[in-house]
Amino acid sequence: MQVNGEQVALAEPVSVADYLESHGYRAERVAVELDGAIIPRERRAETMLHDQAVMEIVQFVQGG
Numbered sequence: 772m773q774v775n776g777e778q779v780a781l782a783e784p785v786s787v788a789d790y791l792e793s794h795g796y797r798a799e800r801v802a803v804e805l806d807g808a809i810i811p812r813e814r815r816a817e818t819m820l821h822d823q824a825v826m827e828i829v830q831f832v833q834g835g
Contacts, residue, residue: 772820772821772822772823772824772825772826773824773825773826774826774827774828775826775827775828781820781821781822784819784820784821785819785820786815786816786817786818786819786820787803787805787810787815787816787818787819787820787826788815788816788818789816790820790826791803791815791828796828796830798812798815799812800830800831801828801829801830801831802828802829802831803815803826803827803828803829804826804827804829805818805820805824805825805826806824806825806826807825
């Protein structure tokens with residue numbers, strides 16, 4: 772699987788929500804694109820990642 776341009780190996784099937792949590796992302800502060808489609812927050816727990824997936828995670832930050 773590819774995450775933000777880097778290859779990542781999945782040890783087991785995992786949902787988008789679980790991946791975000793296990794990698795320290797705050798779910799309310801990120802947008803997720805999976806295989807070219809935006810995944811709404813309410814669908815992250817049911818959306819499963821696979822070995823050929825391409826995921827982009829964009830974090831929102833404060834400041835200016």
